[in-house]
Amino acid sequence: xxxxxxxxxxxxxxxxxxxxxxxxxxxxxxxxxxxxxxxxxxxxxxxxxxxxxxxxxxxxxxxxxxxxxxxxxxxxxxxxxxxxxxxxxxxxxxxxxxxxxxxxxxxxxxxxxxxxxxxxxxxxxxxxxxxxxxxxxxxxxxxxxxxxxxxxxxxxxxxxxxxxxxxxxxxxxxxxxxxxxxxxxxxxxxxxxxxxxxxxxxxxxxxxxxxxxxxxxxxxxxxxxxxxxxxxxxxxxxxxxxxxxxxxxxxxxxxxxxxxxxxxxxxxxxxxxxxxxxxxxxxxxxxxxxxxxxxxxxxxxxxxxxxxxxxxxxxxxxxxxxxxxxxxxxxxxxxxxxxxxxxxxxx
Numbered sequence: 001x002x003x004x005x006x007x008x009x010x011x012x013x014x015x016x017x018x019x020x021x022x023x024x025x026x027x028x029x030x031x032x033x034x035x036x037x038x039x040x041x042x043x044x045x046x047x048x049x050x051x052x053x054x055x056x057x058x059x060x061x062x063x064x065x066x067x068x069x070x071x072x073x074x075x076x077x078x079x080x081x082x083x084x085x086x087x088x089x090x091x092x093x094x095x096x097x098x099x100x101x102x103x104x105x106x107x108x109x110x111x112x113x114x115x116x117x118x119x120x121x122x123x124x125x126x127x128x129x130x131x132x133x134x135x136x137x138x139x140x141x142x143x144x145x146x147x148x149x150x151x152x153x154x155x156x157x158x159x160x161x162x163x164x165x166x167x168x169x170x171x172x173x174x175x176x177x178x179x180x181x182x183x184x185x186x187x188x189x190x191x192x193x194x195x196x197x198x199x200x201x202x203x204x205x206x207x208x209x210x211x212x213x214x215x216x217x218x219x220x221x222x223x224x225x226x227x228x229x230x231x232x233x234x235x236x237x238x239x240x241x242x243x244x245x246x247x248x249x250x251x252x253x254x255x256x257x258x259x260x261x262x263x264x265x266x267x268x269x270x271x272x273x274x275x276x277x278x279x280x281x282x283x284x285x286x287x288x289x290x291x292x293x294x295x296x297x298x299x300x301x302x303x304x305x306x307x308x309x310x311x312x313x314x315x316x317x318x319x320x321x322x323x324x325x326x327x328x329x330x331x332x333x334x335x336x337x338x339x340x341x342x343x344x345x346x347x
């Protein structure tokens with residue numbers, strides 16, 4: 001019997017905010033928000049000379065301008081980019097039913113790298129140059145490249161009907177586009193040095209406009225992911241179970257892929273390639289509380305924002321006045337965490 005419209009709406013509705021699961025999740029969400037507020041306050045005072053009291057800096061007009069024009073958007077931008085990556089990671093792991101899936105699995109990172117390399121070869125400038133028109137051009141190139149790579153993955157996979165085919169197509173697209181990026185850097189050697197900031201990830205050049213873009217996109221993506229959370233819950237039990245709920249899997253899968261592409265492309269365009277945040281954030285949430293995907297995507301967003309904000313603080317303060325690329329720091333810390341997690345589960 002064909003399911004009714006009401007059964008479809010019921011099957012795809014998100015979990016209520018007052019359920020027993022929500023009672024376990026609200027304290028964790030509040031703790032993550034509080035921790036982010038504390039780290040955000042610290043981020044306003046961390047600079048090349050170490051930690052300075054924020055209230056003392058605000059009393060000096062020049063120092064206050066540094067706080068509001070440089071440190072504040074950088075700190076908020078780190079949180080927003082981490083939230084986007086955490087959200088995309090939770091959706092990707094649910095869609096592919098693989099706890100090792102990350103937001104870059106559909107080739108978005110390789111596509112962004114290729115278009116940035118091509119733009120740099122044409123413009124011959126740093127990927128985070130101060131000139132606004134250059135910055136806008138490279139940011140747009142990274143976003144277009146990330147989305148185009150995902151579309152290419154969908155074309156090779158012949159849609160979203162088969163999750164395994166989509167996964168393999170993403171791996172192939174990532175490898176091919178990565179090889180093309182290497183070819184561009186080989187033909188134009190100056191591009192490699194100019195791309196270092198993008199490839200290693202940086203939050204140092206995020207401004208208020210970038211923060212506004214990431215916050216707006218994050219709001220749209222988390223709303224869509226929350227609405228589609230029951231689809232991910234059904235997919236964890238197998239495609240047959242999801243279909244038995246009357247869910248039209250093909251269009252819903254496409255919507256989930258669009259969420260991953262939009263969130264990842266926006267974060268990569270503003271901060272470059274930052275590894276392991278999208279992979280580790282959902283793992284950390286699941287290790288603290290057992291939740292359905294409706295709460296997982298929300299908590300993974302908060303956890304991802306907290307992780308990248310903490311990594312940004314460490315990148316600024318560990319070897320001040322020098323600064324460690326935040327992408328390198330997240331890769332080291334995230335890789336260490338996953339190795340510890342594998343060792344614990346093996347034991």
